[in-house]
Amino acid sequence: MIRRKGLDIWSFVTLGGFIIVGLFLIYPLFDIFRYSFIDKDSGAFSFCNYIAFFSKKYYYNAFLHSLIMALLITLVSVILGLPLAFFTSRYRIAGSTLLNTLSVLALLSPPFIGAYSWVTMLGRNGFLRQALLSIGINIPPVYGLGGIVLADSLQFYPFVSLMASGALMTTDRSLEEASRNLGARSFRTFVSVTMPLIMPSLTGGALIVFMMALSDFGTPMIIGGNYSVLPTLAYNLYTSEVAESPGMASTVSIILMLCASLVIVLQQWASTRRKYSSMLVNRPKPEKLHGASCFFAHLLCYFIVALSTLPLAVVVYYSFRNTNGPVFTPGFGIDSYRTIFFDVPKTVANSFLYSLIAVILIAVVGTLLGFVIARRRRLSVRILDPLLMIPYMVPGTVLGIGFIVAFNRKPLYLAGTGLIIIITYFIRRLPYSVRSASSILKQIDPELEEAGINLGATPARTFNTIALPLMKSGIISGAVMSWITSMNELSASILLYVGRTMTMPIKVYMSVLDGYFGTASAMSTILLFVTGLALYIVNRLNGGADKAIIS
């Protein structure tokens, strides 16, 4: 590490980091914090919002619902994800690459697509439910807790399977061989050696699922029915309260954020605990299965992935059905797509434009800040580093409320602009980009940059000619991942959009609410296609999107 006194380009980058964090995180979050302590009627400082939250059933139920829902989703995700990871990483499963790709596609699909697809299948008039009714089986409509758990588990379980299979593929084979050599049977070896070895990764994956479930907004909104959770409660409170004084919505936001922070702290703790997957010399080799066990392993893996792909397939199918307004009519066509491109071309353009600008900002700023964090451990950087991780713990709904409160007045009046949506995308994704850039850099020997300096190149030139080219593929795949998440962002932008800044996820959401399933399906299919394309690019770049997701 080069330690010199005085200012250089990296001092300004650090300063820029503080300005971004201060303006777009601390300032709006502090506003929410402040409002949560203001009595709406008198305008005085008071704990009345918090007292109300924990005394009125309407409020604290949402809190309990959130925890129950997130717990169930985590549990189901582990039940789905762990066997899939085990079989695909330890045994030869035909088409495991396809399985992997499909599950990742489900994971990265627009956040509410599953919910809305399950509604079309198992909702009140869902075709699957109707079909079952016609043969005399009456299952209740999917709305409520069950629906949320179904849709979210089938979307989020790949977090568990990716983390677990990552660990399963890098545990030292000789450890399991030692166990068998000492006389333990396969099952006992799995329970007493393999499981403890992959436990840190499994816990990490489960906590990510918990976090995603806790802050998910779209799914509970569409399929939750009356099952109110914290993000939907905050949203509903905000949209029904007077915008100048979002007291109760702020309180709910703060409580949601506290829960999220707790999960993040747990997750950090889990991920910093000792990882055992260090010896890469003796990786386990996938074994071949025979007979019945082979059949059942394939059946299980394909069933799990098929179930999670089903909602996507249904959406694509419906996008090509003919419609007449909200009603599906017989036959196939591209009416729904025509409707989109003639009626709301601006929405499509907005999505692409905003996410593209955001991604460029994310890549540039994230790379610069990532470099500072990996290579300059000065005091200022050590303060900035955790601050940059704040967006991890701020659910989109909370950030959206914070933005609309803080930027609906001078000095920064941004409400109703496209810029505020771009900034939302930017700030929500920035920590991922910073972290991935700094972790790439940590794998690059600092001696390489020192060699550049030693040969007479200035620090800036060394960064441009040595660090940057080595980081390039990592930066691009990180940017593509950011692009996917920005294209599919709903929970914050739904609070911030106005008619002319509407984006595709918002339009899908509105169409679902209005019952225009054709339009929603076509729009979702476009998003899905874009997501798939982006995944393909990432795969080509670094031979696997998995790394980009779980890093």
Place this chain on the structure above:
Amino acid sequence: MTSIRIVGLEKSFSTVKALQNVNLSVNPGELFTLLGPSGCGKTTLLRTIAGFYRQDAGDIYLGDELVNDMPAYKRETGMVFQNYAVFPHMTVAENVAYGLKVRKVHGEEITKRVDAALKSVRLEGYGSRTPDQLSGGQQQRVGLARALVIKPRVLLLDEPLSNLDAKLRIEMRSEIHDIQKELGITAVYVTHDQEEALAISDRIAVLASGVIQQMGTPWEIYKSPQNIFVATFVGNMNLIEGEICGESGTRIKVKTSGGELIAPKPMQSRQSTKVLIGFRPEEGRINPAPDSENRVEACIKGNVFLGSTANLALDLNGTVLALEYHRPASNNELKAGSHIAVGLPSQSLLLFDPETKRRIPAMGDVA
């Protein structure tokens, strides 16, 4: 040719003192080695010369120029790194050309100088290869060519051979030595390998805990170590506890557990002073003439055959001694458990003070 002068250098990392009052001069054209165990401060010193660290106190001169406040990229010190640090995204030629491009040398000249540099490290024709197609030794040659091509004021080598296998290490070290002498460039060489240091250096500074223990030619370092650390770090040194029990002329008598030994007389010696007698394993004689001086009886604990030599582990009444002898014969006498006579020629014995761990200079010594 540039000299290096370091005056009163201090450097701490939080509470650890990495360098304490380091003073040294490297003469123009000299190959100067910093030798010590890991964590002794040798790499810190090298990196401070390169400008990667800023010293807390003291001055660094390259030639007559004080470079304390000069950033690393202006110091013109060609560095060869332990992990080679060959840029993986550039070809061999691009790696070597990097420093020249930074200096805005024009195209034709770059090609010419890159070719010459690659030739000097015996990598002709490798210009278009990428680093992942090269072996470790070849990568280190690229590192060397890249450092030399900019015609630096001094060459800095940070454990350049430690990642290579034993045979290649010996080959490369003589090559580095030859190139350095041919160019006449001043070089500072960091290593923890004492044999490498002895083989390659004009002078050596032995470091421990951030302090220079001794500076001198390889011969001086090996033959007259100034303290126990240097004596045991550079080569092996047997140490026998004893007590001065008499003197005659230029000799003293020392009482040890193995009997009385005769040693060269120190400048000052007092009766019953406690001393440590040191001697190198190769100085001992096996089965000396019955009336020869310092003839002791020892029990063989082990015998390790190493080809051209064999190492004996001996027990001299509780003190373990190592003895090296040449052209070992298949000899049943030297089996573990048997007793042999060993001669310790008095002129090869060194005396150390067990308190200060410093050498007690003998009368004839030029300390």
